[in-house]
Structure formats: structure tokens, C-alpha cells
Amino acid sequence: MPPNRPPARRGASPRGGGPVRPVRRRRPRRRAVLGWLLGLVAAGFVLAAGGFAAAYALVEVPDPNALADAQVSTVYYADGTTELGTFAARNRENVTIDQVPDHVQKAILAAEDRSFYENRGVSPTGIARALWTNLTDGTSQGGSTLTQQYVKNYYLTDEHSYTRKFKEFFISLKIDQQQTKDETLVNYLNTVYFGRGAYGVQAAAQAYFGVDAGQLDVSQGALLAALLKGPSNYDPRKGETQAANAAERVDYVLDGMVSQGWLSAADRAAAGLPETIENTTDDNQWRGTNGYLLKTVEDELTGTVGLTEEDVERGGLKIVTTFDPKAQAAAVEAVQDQLPSKLPQGFHVALSAIDPATGGVTAMYGGADYLATQYNDVTQARAQPGSTFKPFALVAGLEKGISLRTTFNGANGQEVDGNRFRNFGDESFGRIDLVTATEHSVNTVYAQLNDRVTPAATRDAAVAAGYPEDTPGISGDQYISNVLGTSAPHPIDVTQAYATFAAQGKRTQWHTIASIDDATGTRTYTASPTTTQAFDSDVAADTTYALEQVVNSGTGSYAKRLNRPAAGKTGTTNDNLAAWFAGFTPDLAASVALFQTSPDGTKNVSLDLGGREVTGGSYPVRIWTAFMRAALDGTPKSDFPDRANVGVSRGSSSTSTSSSSSSSSPTSTSTSTATATATDTPTDSPTGTPSDSPTGTPTGTPTGSATSSATGGSTGGSAGGSTGGSSAGSTATSTRGSAGGAAGGEPERQDAESDEGAAGAAASAAATG
Numbered sequence: 001m002p003p004n005r006p007p008a009r010r011g012a013s014p015r016g017g018g019p020v021r022p023v024r025r026r027r028p029r030r031r032a033v034l035g036w037l038l039g040l041v042a043a044g045f046v047l048a049a050g051g052f053a054a055a056y057a058l059v060e061v062p063d064p065n066a067l068a069d070a071q072v073s074t075v076y077y078a079d080g081t082t083e084l085g086t087f088a089a090r091n092r093e094n095v096t097i098d099q100v101p102d103h104v105q106k107a108i109l110a111a112e113d114r115s116f117y118e119n120r121g122v123s124p125t126g127i128a129r130a131l132w133t134n135l136t137d138g139t140s141q142g143g144s145t146l147t148q149q150y151v152k153n154y155y156l157t158d159e160h161s162y163t164r165k166f167k168e169f170f171i172s173l174k175i176d177q178q179q180t181k182d183e184t185l186v187n188y189l190n191t192v193y194f195g196r197g198a199y200g201v202q203a204a205a206q207a208y209f210g211v212d213a214g215q216l217d218v219s220q221g222a223l224l225a226a227l228l229k230g231p232s233n234y235d236p237r238k239g240e241t242q243a244a245n246a247a248e249r250v251d252y253v254l255d256g257m258v259s260q261g262w263l264s265a266a267d268r269a270a271a272g273l274p275e276t277i278e279n280t281t282d283d284n285q286w287r288g289t290n291g292y293l294l295k296t297v298e299d300e301l302t303g304t305v306g307l308t309e310e311d312v313e314r315g316g317l318k319i320v321t322t323f324d325p326k327a328q329a330a331a332v333e334a335v336q337d338q339l340p341s342k343l344p345q346g347f348h349v350a351l352s353a354i355d356p357a358t359g360g361v362t363a364m365y366g367g368a369d370y371l372a373t374q375y376n377d378v379t380q381a382r383a384q385p386g387s388t389f390k391p392f393a394l395v396a397g398l399e400k401g402i403s404l405r406t407t408f409n410g411a412n413g414q415e416v417d418g419n420r421f422r423n424f425g426d427e428s429f430g431r432i433d434l435v436t437a438t439e440h441s442v443n444t445v446y447a448q449l450n451d452r453v454t455p456a457a458t459r460d461a462a463v464a465a466g467y468p469e470d471t472p473g474i475s476g477d478q479y480i481s482n483v484l485g486t487s488a489p490h491p492i493d494v495t496q497a498y499a500t501f502a503a504q505g506k507r508t509q510w511h512t513i514a515s516i517d518d519a520t521g522t523r524t525y526t527a528s529p530t531t532t533q534a535f536d537s538d539v540a541a542d543t544t545y546a547l548e549q550v551v552n553s554g555t556g557s558y559a560k561r562l563n564r565p566a567a568g569k570t571g572t573t574n575d576n577l578a579a580w581f582a583g584f585t586p587d588l589a590a591s592v593a594l595f596q597t598s599p600d601g602t603k604n605v606s607l608d609l610g611g612r613e614v615t616g617g618s619y620p621v622r623i624w625t626a627f628m629r630a631a632l633d634g635t636p637k638s639d640f641p642d643r644a645n646v647g648v649s650r651g652s653s654s655t656s657t658s659s660s661s662s663s664s665s666p667t668s669t670s671t672s673t674a675t676a677t678a679t680d681t682p683t684d685s686p687t688g689t690p691s692d693s694p695t696g697t698p699t700g701t702p703t704g705s706a707t708s709s710a711t712g713g714s715t716g717g718s719a720g721g722s723t724g725g726s727s728a729g730s731t732a733t734s735t736r737g738s739a740g741g742a743a744g745g746e747p748e749r750q751d752a753e754s755d756e757g758a759a760g761a762a763a764s765a766a767a768t769g
Contacts, residue, residue, distance in 0.1 A: 074317070088313055092198075092202075093203055097182050104224070194231060195207075237276055255268070287370065288369055296376065323364070330627050330630030339623070340609055344596065355587075363631065380490065381490065381595075383593050384577070384578055386570075386616065391546075395465070396460070402449070405433050416444075424443075435546045438554070443484060450483035462497065466534075494591045502544075538646050544567050551583065555616065567584055579618070583621075588628065
């Protein structure tokens with residue numbers, strides 16, 4: 001039997017032919033692993049696709065950010081073309097794609113996104129490249145398409161975060177689906193920042209080249225495109241380094257346009273770094289008198305018109321005002337030319353003019369420089385009006401049937417209702433009618449007239465003409481002294497009232513905005529101010545006639561140099577604290593007020609322009625006349641209505657001087673009438689000046705936070721005179737002084753009011769801020 005053999009080894013040949021190779025059984029496992037991997041990858045893609053789809057669905061296109069649609073609102077003078085200023089959260093004005101030259105569009109694309117018309121709003125390769133750079137170098141790189149930049153500018157913010165980039169990516173995809181390429185491009189062009197405060201290509205064209213976007217040439221378009229990389233680093237006006245950067249970047253843009261077939265080689269050779277204009281964004285539009293106009297308009301927009309601040313600053317409005325550029329220039333020139341070159345500290349001038357037919361304010365001098373003080377002396381200051389208030393007693397008398405022919409005792413030192421009144425210089429006039437009393441501003445006559453019609457009726461006439469009911473010294477009990485100007489209106493209120501005289505008794509509320517168009521050019525607002533018949537036109541005609549004589553031969557005779565029919569009234573207050581001239585032609589009403597505050601702006605001091613007394617018949621009427629001549633230049637002369645002879649005359653024709661104890665009551669009939677019309681050929685220029693140059697140099701008017709009281713009014717009673725009631729608790733005297741003879745050698749009666757009274761008889765008026 002054969003010997004026992006050891007069992008054959010696994011894999012050995014039973015015949016000794018060598019080892020037997022084992023059978024491989026691993027393929028099924030590899031296939032399984034590969035299957036799992038492929039399954040995982042597929043699942044990943046499915047999940048990624050699902051996540052992408054979910055993200056796409058969840059990220060909504062938001063509303064534009066707060067400033068994305070902001071457009072500058074432009075304010076114009078009354079002509080609708082001369083720009084006065086702007087209101088803007090951002091300096092931006094939209095244009096359509098057709099208003100942007102094709103070469104400018106292509107320059108932008110050459111700089112920012114040359115694949116714009118091919119990509120889907122995003123660039124995965126650009127994003128990956130930027131992400132890799134951010135992770136490896138630690139630097140920040142963009143990688144955004146033009147669409148993504150537009151989304152950031154219009155819908156998002158400049159926040160540097162991956163969350164913002166995540167939203168930007170998906171919103172860009174959606175925007176590319178929702179908008180045409182041209183829509184996205186023009187939206188980008190209207191929102192992107194170019195530097196110099198300019199948002200959008202239209203504002204940039206104006207800021208860098210002084211032209212509209214449609215006028216940009218190839219080189220200019222290339223520079224605007226270059227600026228998008230960083231305006232502060234590529235503005236050639238900022239220095240040599242920036243100019244070199246700009247030149248290099250412009251070349252990059254132009255070469256890119258050639259490479260894309262958007263610019264010929266010949267045009268490329270002719271293009272290069274263009275000339276730019278100086279950066280004017282530092283020019284402050286609020287400087288000088290402009291600021292007062294703009295602030296008044298802004299207040300009216302948010303007040304009367306009812307717009308919000310956001311509407312004004314972001315709405316792209318076209319606001320046409322009532323300001324006449326010629327009249328405004330005339331106001332500034334009149335103040336500068338008629339006053340001494342050096343003015344004392346705290347000196348204030350308020351000039352305003354109103355078109356009586358419309359109520360539109362045509363000119364306003366609220367101060368020399370809005371940047372120095374934001375307090376408008378026309379609309380915010382208050383000053384006692386002195387004898388410019390007397391015409392309201394005349395209106396009240398005419399309404400009660402008291403004729404202009406009525407005579408009163410014009411003697412000095414008369415006692416009326418327990419108060420003693422005196423005329424300037426203690427002058428007595430005998431028996432005079434109301435025309436003469438108005439012409440020479442006779443206090444004793446007007447005290448008697450006010451006693452007859454009642455102070456309340458005089459107050460009511462002032463309110464009807466334009467004084468606000470809450471004017472200090474107007475509300476509450478009224479006293480005889482109110483006729484001499486013891487209230488404290490804003491200067492614009494006085495102009496409003498005299499515009500009512502000019503409009504034959506019709507009062508139209510003053511305003512500064514004529515119309516508003518929205519950003520699409522649609523008219524959204526047209527001024528329709530309240531108009532009322534304050535008093536009968538015949539009453540206005542007789543009042544105007546009396547005020548004409550002030551100009552023809554009375555205290556305001558300097559205004560004859562206007563050489564057209566004019567009427568007005570001078571006014572000077574106690575201790576020379578304020579001086580006025582308020583007057584009108586049939587076409588324009590204006591007032592000029594001068595007052596002065598202490599250096600700290602806390603109280604009023606006497607007007608000081610070189611030693612001579614400043615009255616309404618001196619500087620104020622000179623400023624008024626110079627202004628009106630220039631403002632009305634080229635306007636045909638108009639005549640006032642004829643005198644209507646309202647009422648019944650009383651009194652006698654006696655012109656004898658009465659004693660100081662004369663009765664204040666008018667007596668039987670009068671045959672006296674006023675005389676004269678303005679001469680048609682007055683001397684053209686003055687030969688004298690009202691005062692010498694003052695000492696001292698102004699350091700600016702007080703700021704709006706300072707209190708500036710322009711008190712005036714009437715205590716002017718003789719020593720030991722009896723006291724009377726007070727409408728606001730302070731004394732109020734007023735004087736009429738002489739500020740030199742009339743220019744041209746003509747004798748000139750200066751403002752002849754000494755605003756009556758007794759201690760405690762007048763209001764404490766204030767030009768307070």
C-alpha cells in the first residue's frame with residue numbers, strides 16, 4: 001500500500017506541477033463600493049441640486065435699499081430754467097438706455113464685465129477664483145459680474161460677508177431672468193457711484209465734464225469706466241499719482257473695447273485720458289443769501305405742500321419757485337450799494353418783495369450769509385413796525401365812513417384817552433386832513449383817529465391785510481398806542497399787508513413755490529394760495545392815495561426817484577431801535593427793515609451808522625427805491641385806481657395851531673384835499689449821503705439760537721405824562737429824526753413819527769430767534 005502522503009497544500013498542483021493559483025472573489029465587493037460611491041455622489045448632486053433649488057426659491061428679490069432710487073430734487077427760479085439749488089440725499093438723476101451713447105455702455109462693460117451679454121448674471125469661475133484668492137492670500141477680491149454689482153448697489157448693502165455674497169448670487173440669477181440685459185445695464189448705470197458725490201452716469205458726466213451723459217465721447221466714457229475701480233484713486237484732479245492711475249486704467253478700458261470688437265483701432269489711437277473740470281462739490285449752495293431762499297422753500301415743501309423729507313431729498317422733483325432772479329439780484333445789490341461798506345456788529349437788514357397779483361415772493365434778503373447765521377430776518381425776526389402801522393387805522397376809519405377830507409387837530413402834546421401824545425420835534429400842524437396827516441406822519445392826528453375808530457378796529461384791519469392773529473401785541477386788549485406800531489410782526493407780514501393795499505384790498509397768501517413736477521415730469525403741485533377780499537377796493541383806493549402823498553411830498557419823498565406811481569409809509573421806532581420803509585406800486589410790494597442787536601444778540605440797541613439818526617426816510621427808503629428800480633426795470637408803468645372819496649368829511653378848514661389841550665374829536669366839514677402826483681423826471685442820482693461811515697467792523701449776525709429783540713413803539717409822552725395800559729407790558733416811544741437832507745439837494749422831510757404814548761403804553765416787540 002502506498003505510503004501515506006501528506007495532504008496536498010492549498011494551491012499546490014496535485015501532480016507536482018507547482019502551486020495552484022487561488023480563485024479571486026473581490027470584484028463583487030469593489031463593484032459594491034463603487035456603487036456606493038457613485039450613489040453617494042449622485043445623492044450629493046441630488047441634494048446639492050435640491051439645496052440649490054431650495055436656496056433659489058427661498059432667496060427673494062427684496063425691495064430696493066433706501067437710497068437706491070434716490071434722485072436729486074432741483075429748485076429753480078420762477079423762470080423754470082435758472083437753477084437755485086438742490087435737495088438731495090444723493091446726487092443722482094436717472095437716464096434711459098437711449099440717452100447713454102453706445103461707446104459709453106461698452107466702456108463700462110470693458111471695465112467691469114466683458115461677458116455681460118453671455119453670462120447668466122453670475123460667473124462661477126470668477127467667484128471660484130475670487131474665493132481661492134481670498135482663502136490663500138488673505139486678500140479680498142471681487143469676482144462679481146456687472147449684474148451682481150447692480151444687485152449689491154440696488155438691493156443690498158456694502159456689507160462684507162459671505163451671507164451677503166450668498167444672497168447676491170441668487171438674486172443676480174433671478175434678476176437675469178426677470179430683466180433684459182439693457183434694463184440691467186441702465187439700472188446699473190443709474191445707481192453706481194463714480195465719485196465726486198455723483199451717483200449714476202448723468203450726475204457723473206456733469207461732475208467730471210460739465211455735460212449731459214448723451215454728450216460723452218469715447219475717452220470720457222473710458223475715464224468714467226475707469227473710476228469704477230475706485231474713484232478716489234483714479235480722479236486725475238486729485239494729483240499726479242491718481243492721474244497716472246487713471247491713464248493706465250483708461251488704456252485698459254480702451255484696449256478691452258478693441259479686443260471685444262467694440263472700438264476700431266483708429267478710434268482707439270485717437271482716444272486717451274480726457275480733460276476733466278475742477279471738482280465743484282465743495283461749492284456750498286447755501287452760501288450767501290441763497291441759503292435763506294432754499295430754507296424757506298424747504299419749509300414750505302414740508303409744511304404747506306405736505307411732502308416728507310424723504311420725498312424732498314430722494315424724489316427727483318423739479319421745484320419751480322416764485323423768486324425772480326432779476327429781483328433777487330436787485331435786492332442783494334440794493335442792500336450792498338445803499339448801506340455803508342462797514343456795518344456794526346449785530347446789524348440786520350430784512351428786505352422782501354411780493355407780487356400782489358399772485359402772492360408769490362419775488363425776492364428775499366434774509367441776511368448776508370446763511371452759513372454765518374441760519375436765522376432769517378425776513379421770516380423769523382420780529383420788529384416793531386412803527387408808523388408803517390398807521391394805514392390800518394386809516395382803513396378802519398374809511399370803513400366807518402370817515403373820509404380822507406376829515407380834519408383833526410394836529411397840535412403837539414394832545415391828550416387822548418388819558419395819554420399825552422406828541423409829534424416829532426414837538427411840531428404842531430393846526431387842523432389838517434387825513435391825507436396830510438399821513439403824508440407827514442402826524443402822531444396826534446392818528447391817535448385821535450384811532451380813538452374814534454377804536455384800537456380793536458385798527459388791529460382787525462391789520463389782521464385782515466396780512467398780520468397773523470398771533471402776532472405779539474396784536475392779540476388781547478388793544479390801546480390807543482397800537483396805531484403807532486407797538487406790535488411785533490415778521491417783516492414778511494408787513495410786506496404781505498402792503499401787497500394787500502397794492503392789490504386793491506385783495507389779500508393773497510404769500511408763498512415761494514409755484515409748481516412741482518415729479519421725476520417723470522408729471523405736474524403734482526400747482527400753487528393755489530388762499531385769496532380773500534380784506535377790505536373794499538374803494539377803501540384800498542383811498543388808502544393808496546394817502547400813501548402816494550408820502551412818496552410825492554412827505555416823509556418818503558426819496559422814493560420819487562422810482563419815476564413811476566408808488567405809495568408807501570416810513571416807520572421809525574423808539575430810541576431808533578428799528579427803521580422801515582414799506583411801499584408798493586401796482587405791480588410789486590416790498591418792505592425794508594433795519595434793526596440792530598447787541599454783540600451777543602440778546603437785546604436790541606439803537607441803530608448806529610455813523611452818528612446821524614437812522615429813520616425810515618433815510619436808508620430804508622433808499623434801499624427800497626434802489627431795489628424797486630432794478631426789479632421793475634423793463635416793466636411797463638401802471639397807474640393806481642383813482643381816489644374813491646369814501647365816506648363823509650368832518651372838521652373845519654382851519655389851519656391854526658391848537659393848544660396842547662385841544663379836543664381830540666373831529667369837527668364839522670373840511671375843504672382840505674391833498675395834492676400832487678409824483679413828478680415824472682426826478683433827479684437820477686443822489687448828490688449826498690445820509691450818514692458817515694460807522695466805526696467798527698461787523699463780525700457777523702447773531703446765530704439763530706441768540707435772541708434778537710427789535711423793540712420799538714411808543715412812550716414818547718412828555719415828562720410827567722399820564723400812563724396808559726400796555727398791550728405787552730413795556731414802554732414804547734418812537735421818534736422821527738432827520739438823517740440828512742434829501743439827495744440831490746432837495747429838502748427832505750424825514751420820517752416824522754414819534755410813536756406816542758406814556759410809560760407802559762406799548763408792546764415789547766422782539767426780533768427773537
